[in-house]
Amino acid sequence: AQSVSQHNHHVILSEAASLELGCNYSYGGTVNLFWYVQYPGQHLQLLLKYFSGDPLVKGIKGFEAEFIKSKFSFNLRKPSVQWSDTAEYFCAVTPTTDSWGKLQFGAGTQVVVTP
Amino acid sequence: ETGVTQTPRHLVMGMTNKKSLKCEQHLGHNAMYWYKQSAKKPLELMFVYNFKEQTENNSVPSRFSPECPNSSHLFLHLHTLQPEDSALYLCASRLGQIDYGYTFGSGTRLTVV
Numbered sequence: 620a621q622s623v624s625q626h627n628h629h630v631i632l633s634e635a636a637s638l639e640l641g642c643n644y645s646y647g648g649t650v651n652l653f654w655y656v657q658y659p660g661q662h663l664q665l666l667l668k669y670f671s672g673d674p675l676v677k678g679i680k681g682f683e684a685e686f687i688k689s690k691f692s693f694n695l696r697k698p699s700v701q702w703s704d705t706a707e708y709f710c711a712v713t714p715t716t717d718s719w720g721k722l723q724f725g726a727g728t729q730v731v732v733t734p
Numbered sequence: 735e736t737g738v739t740q741t742p743r744h745l746v747m748g749m750t751n752k753k754s755l756k757c758e759q760h761l762g763h764n765a766m767y768w769y770k771q772s773a774k775k776p777l778e779l780m781f782v783y784n785f786k787e788q789t790e791n792n793s794v795p796s797r798f799s800p801e802c803p804n805s806s807h808l809f810l811h812l813h814t815l816q817p818e819d820s821a822l823y824l825c826a827s828r829l830g831q832i833d834y835g836y837t838f839g840s841g842t843r844l845t846v847v
Contacts, residue, residue, distance in 0.1 A: 653835070661840070662736050662738075662838045662839060662840045662841070663824070663836075663838040664838075665835045665836070668835060709777070719765055719782060719784055719789060719790075719828075720828065721779055721782060721790060722777075722779070722836065723776070723779075724776045724777040725776055726774060726775055726776045727776070
């Protein structure tokens, strides 16, 4: 069974700082990868996803993620955060062989951006 | 609104009560999911329905009972729950194999007392 590990449970940074959140997965086969965000009091929303092709994927709100297959990693980045990026971020994985895409989530990283 | 509506938003129930959570989507999606979100833990997949047919039951205790009467509605029936079942219960839906992105509801915050 696959598992997903997010390295940081809690990150605090100032506005305009750069953000990088780590995500590693364990699974022997090929996977589809996702980052979801949950703003305070809101539902989970898809930030970006990787299926194949260019390992650098761009998502909404200036976020991007890079898939490094050799490292089983899919780290999320944003060059300059805003206060509105305060949220919880979840990495998720599903094997490409799973036709119904059951997602395995990481535990999440709470990001707090201070003014 | 996300297109996936969950009711109620909050629920407090005693351990001997019976209650149900409801999820409704009119997005034309044909797969629906129940997830449990507890603090500091990964989201846990509980049940998967594909075209009203349950395709997954991740060793969930029998005190949780899902029901999917049609492709737009999903229920989670609860009875004799334990305090450790207190969590945010999320419903999600997806359109088959074309797009692997889920649409999540806002969840039901369940407290078992």
